[in-house]
Amino acid sequence: MAIIHAMEGTRTQDQATEDRIFDAANAVFLEAGFDGARMKEIARRAGINHSMLHYYFRTKGQLFDDVFRRTAKEFMPPILETLRADDDLLSKTDAFIVRYHETLRRNPHMPAFMMQELRRNPQALGELAGSMLGEVVGILQVDIAKAVAAGRIRPISAEDLIANLLGLCVYPFLARPMLEAVFEAETPAYDQFLDNRPETVQRFMRHALAP
């Protein structure tokens, strides 16, 4: 009983407000980027007075950093887990394509946001990910060598493979406003296009890599 009360107290309320602010900030930063985001708008969406933002997160930069950090970390697992798996290259790329598309469908603004902010501060990613990222090149080099030796794929550099794979997956999300115009597609039609992408990309990759 005492414990329950303690957990319903100001600390809990505090947490709830902090979360509401965080979610609102996440949404606004993702939509507008750091420069375009307004503290007022974040406060409005969180349903609080704007001075609360400063109470909880000191400054705009601080709040942004927290949001950016979490958002960046959300995109690591699908990449690393699938690539670290004990499997052959083509199975890994297939799995990656599916998992990455799932993540992208849930966070469609993420890639554009990430691009934009990494351009403002190219160091940010390195500070977060450390050497984790460099690992994937090494893994893929081994997998490629094996697959080539087994005659399952033609040779390709790990760098090109990564660029091609990510480009094929991410571009339709990054360039959505442009592609919608080019395709003269309404929103539902474009969503359907995106639904079919994982399979399309899998086929495309397998053909492209075939010996």
Place this chain on the structure above:
Amino acid sequence: MAIIHAMEGTRTQDQATEDRIFDAANAVFLEAGFDGARMKEIARRAGINHSMLHYYFRTKGQLFDDVFRRTAKEFMPPILETLRADDDLLSKTDAFIVRYHETLRRNPHMPAFMMQELRRNPQALGELAGSMLGEVVGILQVDIAKAVAAGRIRPISAEDLIANLLGLCVYPFLARPMLEAVFEAETPAYDQFLDNRPETVQRFMRHALAP
């Protein structure tokens, strides 16, 4: 003589200043985006007092629109000309890949800039390009049908072809800061990677489309 003098007069000076402003604005907007750009900074780079910006271009929005319009138009010719050519699909895609990479090497910030600003105002492109863009889907549908009938490629939708082609070309420019971290590549190494991209992408596309 009179003509020469007339051309060296205020009109010409006017033009020169306007161009300097325009170029500076182009650079700043491309680097920082609309929200991140500062009129002060544009004036500084143009080597003039900041009030001149308002004299020539009224408002920040006006100046931006002019820059955006010109920048967007610079990216149309390589797309349309190569795709309109009287040639078979694979020759067209090969030509497109080379020409588009040339354009991208000259304006490496363009794609990220375009993405960012189209997210702020998705209508902008439609207002500029009108139906020109829709045309490419139609052209490609015909080319694909012919190439499939001739047994030169396997079937693929024009939409997926466009998304794949653009994604493969543009992504290394869009995601440069990220890929440089992943590849643990310094600037010259990444430039070399980009040098090899056109040929790599050509091969990749041809394999992927092969029947």
Place this chain on the structure above:
DNA sequence: AAGTAGTTCAACAGTATTGTTGAACATTTA
């Protein structure tokens, strides 16, 4: 119940940024 810690917000302050004005200067035209 009084004290303590934590939460909320309205009003205020400081700063950055955009936009305006007017006067001095330069160039062209007549």
Place this chain on the structure above:
DNA sequence: TAAATGTTCAACAATACTGTTGAACTACTT
């Protein structure tokens, strides 16, 4: 060369945005 037109800039004005303070309020603790 005098009037007209166009160019430049320093100083000013207006606004938008971020950040601060203090007082009222709530809930928990003893």
